[in-house]
Amino acid sequence: MKAPRFHYVRPESLDATLGLLAEYGEDARILAGGQSLMPTLNMRLSQPKVLIDINRIEALKGIAVHDGMVRIGALARHVEVMNSPIVAEALPLIAEAMPHVAHVAVRNRGTFGGSIALADPSAEMPACILALGASVVVDGVRGRRTIAADDFFIGLYETAREPDELLVEVLLPPQKPGHVSVFMELSRRHGDFAIAGIACHARVAGGVINDARLAYFGSEAKPVLGTRTMAILNGKAWPTASNEVVNAALDEDLDPIGNTFGSPATKLHLQKVLTRRVLDAAVQRARAP
Amino acid sequence: MGEFAIGQGVPRFEDPRLVRGGGRYVDDVALPRMAYGYVLRSPHAHARIRSIDTGKAKAAPGVLAVLTGSDWEAAGWRDLPVPGGMKRRDGSPSYKPRFPALVKDRVRWVGDYVAFVVGETLHQAADAAELIEIDYEPLPAVTATANAAVPGAPLVWDDCPGNVCFARFEGDKTATDAAFARADHIVKHRFVINRVTAATMEPRGAVGDYNVADGRYTLYAVLQRAQGYRAELAQVLGVPESMVRVVAGDVGGSFGMKSAIFNENPLTLLASKLIGRPVKWTGTRSEAFLGDAQGRDNVTDAELALDKDGNFLGLRVKSLVNAGAYLQPGMPAFTGNLGTLAGVYKTPASHVDVTVVFSNTNPMRPYRGNGRPEAAYVIERMVDLAADELGLDPYELRRLNMIPPEAMPFKTSVTFTYDCGEFEKSMDIALKMADVNSFEKRRAAARKRGKLRGIGLSFTIERAAAGGFEGAEIRFDRSGTVTLVSGSHSQGQGHETVFKQLVCDRLGLDPNEVYYLQGDTDQVFFGEGTGGSRSATMAGSAFHLASEKIVVKATQIAAHLLKLEAADINFADGIFSSAKTNQTLTIQEVARAAADPSKLPKDMEAGLVSNAVFDTDTQNFPNGCHICEVEIDEDTGEVEIVDYNVVDDVGTVLNPLLLHGQIDGGIAQGLGQVLMEDIRFDADGQLLTGSFMDYAMPRARNTPAFHVESNPVPTKTNPLGTKGAGEAGCVGAMPAVANALVDALSVLGVKHVEMPATPERIWRSIQEARAG
Structure with a gap:
């Protein structure tokens, strides 16, 4: 089975993406790694009007330390997180959890931000950022917001992200000495x-x-x-x-x-x-x- | 030709091709102007169809045809094959449900066939299917086996009271009742044997191609038995068999499932006839869960009567078996394997009472073992339950009741007469392999690590190669190279390897000059096919006979060429020689001469070709001892299989490498069912396990290395001495793993765990045992 008809857009910038989200809101779905979205589309369990492919947006990529926080871009693939020396050093919880995230093929395409945004109740990464007291950064034409992980997960597949907002990055405090x-x-x-x-x-x-x-x-x-x-x-x-x-x-x-x-x-x-x-x-x- | 001799572990000839993507599966068939079919399936487990409107779908882009039950009816084709001839409890004939390829007014399971849409592309067909408007009136459904025969249960077929399709009885009721009357102990238990699906790596598929010029139908199919399949298909189509050609290439697993004519097969042919183009249908994995026939699924009450010393006096078994919504061929065959219940024991009296019921679920089919694993599970669990209840050692209880070799042939009290087997010897080898004597030390060591360790043994026996016949052909061409034409068909077992090995061994051929052909009814003259662990025995024996015929004729030709009498000629390793001359001839030289009538004796027909049919009314009885060791995490119910040992007797071992492959795969399937595989429906009959995320298959890391040894006792019932190996692993594994689980949990007072023994179920059984 293949997906029902939908429009596909691949914006080249964050601004263009946010514009599209503002325009389509709940009728749009963000395509990042596609590891959860594509199966539901192909099984025709989900029928969005527009698919916004964010894979070209450089601003959403990468893992870096900034202002004493580890920034994991929404588009960082699970495999990048798994192999990151920064994560291994500063976020041993994430490093330990990552091998439990599905399988190699899924980790190669699936994204960190996608996992957080989907908020699957059995997913590993949402629990990890909650345990670490991380923050989720979302952006939209109405402005950028930083939401504490404690407030981000609201219910079954439900988060504090509004339909016109894009999850852009997660900020995680590095593990301090004396912590495990x-x-x-x-x-x-x-x-x-x-x-x-x-x-x-x-x-x-x-x-x-x-x-x-x-x-x-x-x-x-x-x-x-x-x-x-x-x-x-x-x-x-x-x-x-x-x-x-x-x-x-x-x-x-x-x-x-x-x-x-x-x-x-x-x-x-x-x-x-x-x-x-x-x-x-x-x-x-x-x-x- | 020692390298390819019988008994050598020759690596599979087909593997380099298959692992490099060179397989030719049905979905690889691409014909000019081919169109694509899509099945619209019922979303309801049970509903009346008030109306179907295909108007919008027919008008959708790229749509070539939209077929419904009315179109099927209008075509005048017959129902899919439905077996008959069985009886109900009151002696009336078995219920024979209608089985059209598309239903007209009623759906009977989630997945039932409502419409077949054909488009220029698959996606156009699928999109159009969503435009078909159907007015359903949902009806109450019944899916659970135990509920299907309860008075007042929804009727799957209105004119089939109590949903009972047929009943079957085996053994001697009077003698069994008498045995129970004088018993010192009676051990009783109810088993629920769950429903699983074959989950073949290659989903089903078909390409139908009707040729308007000659009026002939060609079906590219997945199957197990080309000729029988063609015969049944011709009956559905209502045309002479010669007007139907069935072609199967590589088949990626079947386990019994693909041997039936499924609805899509005639549908692709009907659609092809109507639109004048070939039509392909390829099932998706989701459709495999919804549409494939499934396996096992029964509720069985068993009672074992023993005297005070532990001798088995009688066995009484009452079983309720789920047929699904329709009755596929092969379901009655399940009851033909009830004899497995006798096990390897002398039990003098048995009685088996089976009722087969309809339900609003996928139709059922034989699935690797086809009644054998279920029966083996019941008797081998009963022996362990009896040992536990009587405080006896389960190994010694088996030893006490086993049929000794000197009692062979032995007629059991359920159906079969075993011809040979050394059960006690095989068990002793297995007990040693598994180091059973020091098991309690391992159990104690595991306990210190917080784990419950258990050991379980099964000794099972089953009927293989159940009579019938099989054809094989050896064709030398004029250059002296060879084509083997097999009536049997591989779904991955390695037929090509074993048959090449056998013929190369007999005729001294180089396997690189031998081509193996199967599965095309225009090429294969006689093909009963694969199923019931029969191919090595039946097709192997047929190739053996065909080789002998080649040697006879080639010897006559060699004698003529060497100007000697046939009696003077020796044949060995592909060379004809004689004590009376220094000259020799290779079989290739003889084959080349055979193609030239001028070089042959006056009355001899040219060509070196032989075909043979092996025909037997006997069967054989592979058997073996499995010993499984498990560790269970008491807190979480997680199970790890830590050791697994097998001693099998499949008679002559043709190729130990392939044998181990068969045994290993069978064990994986058996433990898969006991530990994780489970088809589940909700109360409305919706399938809850419709993907591999919900339906758990065992993976390599769920299985340990299996240690497999053989204690071959060749049978005299076929010229090779082989016994079937295809189902043995699965048959032995279910009870061995289950016995090990219960043994591990026995320290907590657990007596039984139903399959699949998921962590949830194990934890619950621990809780229940603790609660008393």
């Missing part, structure tokens, strides 16, 4: 959609966890922070904190959605298992030389 990152996910087979997963970033010293940010994905409608769990863990030594208290907090924090890969009960259980494993690993990593 841990990424874990469970999927049926490697590269499949996550059934449950956690992106974790925390300051850990002497087995004591501080400022933990646990972003849960795969089980919820969107990546969510385990805020109650984070609060309980704060300033406490792990694993001395009672498992039951943590589990009770997770019962409050999470509201899993069942699908063919797992029931809500199973997903909640798996997130509890992963929480324990992630925290064990965080403490272990903090101890490692």
